[in-house]
Amino acid sequence: MSLIKRFIPHFFVILGFIIASLAYFSPVLNGKMLYQNDIKHYESMVKQQNEYRAETGEETYWNNSAFGGMPTYQLGAKFPHDYMDKLDRLIRFLPRPADYLFLYLVSFYILMLVMRIPWKIAILGALAFGFSAYLIIIIGVGHNSKAHAIAYFPLVLSGILLVFQKRYIWGFLLTALAMGLEIQANHYQMTYYLGLLALVMGATFFIDAIKKKEIPHFFKSVGVLIVAVLLGLATNATTLLSTSEYVNTSIRGKNLLAESTASTSEKNGLDYEYITEYSYGKLESLNLFVPKLMGLGRASDLGSDSAFYQKLIELGEPRDKANYYAKVTGLYWGEQPLVEAPPYLGITVVFLALLGLLLISGRLRWWLLAGILLSLTLSWGKNLEFLTRFFIDYVPFYNKFRAVSSIQVLLELLVPIAAVFGVYNIFNDKIPFAERQKKFLISLGTFGGLCLLFWLFGGSLFSFKSSSEIQLGIEQPMIFDAIKADRITIMKSDSLRSLLFVLLVGGVIWGMLKKKLSENMALVALGLLIIVDLVGVDRRSVNNEGFISKREYKNLFQATSVDKEIQKDTSYFRVLDLARGFNNSHMNYFFNSVGGYSAVRPRKMQDLFYEHIQKDTVKIINKKKVNVKWMNPEVVNMLNIKYVVQQNEKRQLDVQQNPSINGPAWFVYELKPVANHKEEFEALKTINTKKEAVLNVRFTRLSKMRTSYVPQTNFKVDSLANISLVQHKPNQLIYKSNSKEKGFAVFSEVYYKNGWNAYIDGNSSPIIPVNYTLRGLQIPKGKHTIEFKFEPQVVKIGSTITLASSIIFVLLLIGGLFYQYKKTGNVVPLSQDDK
Incomplete structure (x- = not known):
């Protein structure tokens, strides 16, 4: 009975998260869909x-x-034995996109419980994480896989922390499960960033282990986690192996046309400019707690009431032109080419986070602080070039990902964790009152002072200038002064807004410290302030207006x-x-x-x-x-x-x-050999593709069967020779050929070496890459049936590994439950003694 009582609060918390998720995306209850x-x-x-x-x-x-x-x-391929996908769909039972918000909330709540935070305070952390503006924005624009992957971040950390808390069995099982779900979400850039955070945690834990003389425990924990991660990866073997195979031919793989002088990054991944195109400005970091400090996102319209619009009319511009400029100029004046909305963390949350970082100590403080600094500085991209260049050139796989500002997802995770510990420790009577009061006043003075400064003097602190005015040819002083006035107005408006929230949060904490408010009253007040703060900004970019009926959605196509x-x-x-x-x-x-x-x-x-x-x-x-x-x-x-x-x-x-x-296919007279991919690419500018094809001889050198691939480069093509496509499916193409001479045919299909097989009259025949991207085939004389079939072995191999690892995981889970039951008489991994 006591076990049931212990779970009753968690049951109602989860029910509350369901209600909150459906309430925010309430149009889904009427069958509507969010336009993404x-x-x-x-x-x-x-x-x-x-x-x-x-x-x-x-x-x-x-x-x-x-x-x-x-x-x-x-592109959403469905693989055999993908049981993680089935489990994930079971967890995300709410209609989309409420399912992602629900997953944010529940996953973070579990992390807080693992970190031994009381459930009432854990709710605040879940709300701070789930309603963080960036996490809502990415749902609004349709970055579903990104949201999906981020939602499992806290669950992966929960498993890691359980292991380091010496709860090895449950830590192992949760890490394996969470990693399986994380990889299944299929956004490797987000998972990569989580991996960087795990390395930061590992470094701080290692230093802590040296100080506490717990080196054996550290390495035991690392060993357990490595095996757990490998098991989680193995349950997604098909996805991982197929992605690894394909990525080399994508823009994330080797650049075949890179000059010899190009950097290692440009040769083996994305180029520097593409990676850093979306670099977060250093000054722009201030909009993490003052959302409109640098204007709004691309949806902002200055409008006919703006100073800018009125100035254009005053200067004699037609109203239609003034309206156009008001729409395209916008209020955003940051350094990125385009943003949907500011990645606002919430002044209420940031205030509490600073308080938390000041009140906590030990390895928790250092991995939180290190992770926050790493996330923020790497998000600056080309605005902190030496660090970004170092990561691109020397940190494995970093050059495979673009939009460096995306690493701020770690901020979205770490700042709410710090905020929760700020609340937890301000209530902690074990910390001297004087120390709590001092740290509280530092936090209040820091953010209250900054917001007050921006409100009173922000107009003279910043330039408020962006590149868009120059591009539109409206950088004249009088017109720019009007744009600047609009930008100053909204910056001051949100600075005042943030200042008020600082004062309100400060008032609640001060009331609690002075015993004017009970702990429960203070928690309710803080929860309401966090919700009002974050949701108020979230609704500026993702609200009910973004929903359309299913009929309207179909009409989009x-x-x-x-x-x-x-x-x-x-x-x-x-x-x-x-x-x-x-x-x-x-x-x-x-x-x-x-x-x-x-x-x-x-x-x-x-x-x-x-x-x-x-x-x-x-x-x-x-x-x-x-x-x-x-x-x-x-x-x-x-x-x-x-x-x-x-x-x-x-x-x-x-x-x-x-x-x-x-x-679809044709016979050529001649194959033109070239030495490398660049020459093959350049040769396309001079050849007649109906009669000639370019062959990269590097392909023949890589083959042990060189002579069977390309025995000749010149072919006779009789006037009646023909080859025609008679049947086509996405993964199968069938042709009929007829020629009096042995010939060479080019097919207008993309060459992909892993999976496509060619058969002439049922007999396997090697596919030869030509013209940089197409397939070629030697055809014997006479009448023949030619068939291309896509038969990827990677799917068969991966599915076998996935099935085996899923069975192993289930057996280990059953074994873990049985062990826990024999040891404690129940299967609940946490006990009151763990607190």
Whole structure:
């Protein structure tokens, strides 16, 4: 009976989290959906494989509609024996996106209990973490996998801490389970950042172990955690192995065209400028506790009541032009090219966090402080170049990820932890009253003083200038002064807002210290202040207005008149969308396309697009430099691009048919050998792709069967020779060929060495990469049936490992429960004595 009583508070806490999650995203109760732009793109990208699954009941691991063709490993592929996925869906039982908010809250609450925080105070931490502005913003824009991965951060830390608390069995099981769920969320950048935090924790724990002479316990704990992590990884073996296989061909892999002078990072990962494009400004860090200090995100509109708008009207600008400038100029004046909204941590939470860091001691203080500093300084990116360059050049895998500001997710986790300990210790009578009062006054003075300073003197402290005014040509002093006035107004408004919250939180704590408020009253008051503070900012960017009906959502994928025109053609072809650009997924929903929307797009197709399909060049026309787009028709033809969509003179969508396409497959007269990938890429500018193909001889040198791959480079092509596509599925293509001479055929399909197999009349035949990105095949003379099948061995191997590791985990879990029961008479890992 006592066991049930112990769980009653937790039951009602979880029930409260369900209610809070549904209340914030209340339109889901009416069947509405949150419009998430990234998810709209994703739906377009995966439509082909979803349709195939629905029609056949089978899974295709190749998607032919995106980037000319790519594996589905990072496009929602469903793998055999993926039991972590099933468990995760069971945990996230609420309608999306309330499920992610619920997961934030529950996961952090568990962490607080593991850290031996009373459940009432643990609730405050869960609210501070779950409603942190950045975590809500990423849900709003559709970064679901990112939100998903972050939500399991606290659970992974819970397992690690249990092990170091010498609860080895439960720590092992929870770490293995949490890591399995973390990897299943499928956002490796977030998991990588969690790994950096784990290393920081490990370093502080090691130093602490030396001081306390507990080195054996430290290494025992590390050993237990390594095995647990490996088990968690093994339960996702298919996902990890397939991703590892594919990443080398994506933009995160080796740059095949990098110059010899390029840095190691640029040769083996993303280039420096791309990685640091979204670098958080040092000064911008202040909006972690004053949200509008640097304006709002991209959704902000200065409006017709702004000083800027009125100044434009005063200067004689037409109202429509003034309205346009008011919308595009915006209030944001930070250093990033674009932000959705400020990553506000909450002045209430930051206030309590500083209090916590001042009141706690030992290894907890140091790993929290080190993690916070690491997260903040790395988020500055190119604004702290020496540190960023060091991590890019020397820290493994750091150069695989872009948007360095994303590492602030560690701040979102660590600051609420520190805040919880601030509340816990301010109530702790074991700490002398004088010390608690002193640390409280330091926190109050720090943030109260800063907010007061910004409110009173902020207008003269900052420049309030951004690059957008220069780009729009409205940097004239009078106009900029008007923009500056608007930015000062909202900065002062939120500075005052933050100051009021500091005073309110300070008043609650002061009342508790002076015994004017009971602990329960103080906790309720602090909880309400945290909710009002965070939700008030959250609702500025993610609110009920972002929800649409399911019917409206379906209408987002309606075919345009241009799409309908192309759909009349039932042959096999690709579409090039120059109007929307390379990184847009509209065409993927309806047709096979060479573009798409993915953070792991294939590098070779990106290379072709920006250098051969839509390259920005400068021409001299009438003695003036003019920016023009250059297109290599041979590359367009070899990719079987039959339709090109672009804007006409009236800025309306228009479609043109390409009459010169090479078709799905064709025989060539000659193979042109080149020495490396760069020469292969450059040769595409000069060859006739209908008659010639470029062969990288490096491929033949890597093969032990060199002579069987390319016995000759010149071929006879009789006038009646033909090869035609007779059947196509995403993972299977069948051709018929007829030729009087032995020949070499090029297929307008992306070459991917791991998984695609070719068969001529049922007999295996080697696929030869040609033209930088396509497949080639030697065809015997006569009539033949040629079949390409995508048969990835990585899925079979990974699924076997996944199944075996899942069985091992279940057996260990049962064994752990049995051991706990035999030892204590119940299966609950925590006891009152643990407190």
